[in-house]
Amino acid sequence: GQSLEQPSEVTAVEGAIVQINCTYQTSGFYGLSWYQQHDGGAPTFLSYNALDGLEETGRFSSFLSRSDSYGYLLLQELQMKDSASYFCAVRVLDDSGAGSYQLTFGKGTKLSVIP
Amino acid sequence: ETGVTQSPTHLIKTRGQQVTLRCSSQSGHNTVSWYQQALGQGPQFIFQYYREEENGRGNFPPRFSGLQFPNYSSELNVNALELDDSALYLCASSLAQGNEQYFGPGTRLTVT
Numbered sequence: 001g002q003s004l005e006q007p008s009e010v011t012a013v014e015g016a017i018v019q020i021n022c023t024y025q026t027s028g029f030y031g032l033s034w035y036q037q038h039d040g041g042a043p044t045f046l047s048y049n050a051l052d053g054l055e056e057t058g059r060f061s062s063f064l065s066r067s068d069s070y071g072y073l074l075l076q077e078l079q080m081k082d083s084a085s086y087f088c089a090v091r092v093l094d095d096s097g098a099g100s101y102q103l104t105f106g107k108g109t110k111l112s113v114i115p
Numbered sequence: 116e117t118g119v120t121q122s123p124t125h126l127i128k129t130r131g132q133q134v135t136l137r138c139s140s141q142s143g144h145n146t147v148s149w150y151q152q153a154l155g156q157g158p159q160f161i162f163q164y165y166r167e168e169e170n171g172r173g174n175f176p177p178r179f180s181g182l183q184f185p186n187y188s189s190e191l192n193v194n195a196l197e198l199d200d201s202a203l204y205l206c207a208s209s210l211a212q213g214n215e216q217y218f219g220p221g222t223r224l225t226v227t
Contacts, residue, residue, distance in 0.1 A: 031214065042119075042205065042218040043158065050214075087157050091214070094163075094171035102148070102171045103216065105157030 002026035004106035006088055011112045012078055020073045020109045022088035030101060031091040032064050032071045037108070038084045046073065048091075075111075083113045119208050119219035127225045133194045136222045138206035140187040146211050147189040149181060152203040152221070164189055165211055193224075201226045 012018040031050035035043040049064035061074040085108040094100045120139045150158035160173035164183035178194040207216035
């Protein structure tokens with residue numbers, strides 16, 4: 001099976017930087033994704049890391065260390081609209097032998113951005 | 116480009132009943148995944164369909180079943196509903212080897 005750990009809540013000030021960590025234990029690991037979900041909304045894709053290192057997309061960056069089974073999402077220049085839940089998700093090879101991939105999500109980190 | 120749509124938006128059912136939820140994939144996507152999201156939790160993978168065949172399944176009992184149609188739209192069927200089935204049901208479409216999944220707005224199911 002798979003397990004993921006991420007903090008349940010984080011609070012940060014508008015304009016600041018925040019890092020949301022994710023550690024995972026899984027077999028058949030292919031990559032780590034991050035999704036954002038506003039209250040009452042659908043999850044939306046933020047980033048995907050298959051290889052070690054940092055991926056940058058605008059104000060958001062994501063990091064992966066496969067040897068440490070660890071990743072993080074970095075949000076810079078925080079804005080009020082960034083208040084949402086953030087989920088890390090591991091992409092693993094389905095063990096049914098069908099050759100497909102599936103996503104297993106963590107429980108999410110609720111980010112509150114305050115003025 | 117049309118995004119992922121789901122119907123209905125909300126649904127109330129009684130324990131023991133059966134329910135069918137529907138999902139239309141984003142244009143060009145041939146893979147659909149279904150997730151159950153309980154309040155305050157992350158989405159849990161139910162199963163995935165590719166070219167009308169189930170090709171991946173999470174830890175859900177057989178009373179959760181699905182279909183995918185030639186136009187890649189999909190249905191999730193749940194039989195013998197239990198109170199714990201109350202949740203937000205999300206479908207997500209993607210390309211078969213794609214890294215990004217596009218989620219629909221979900222169907223909020225309440226079982227009383």
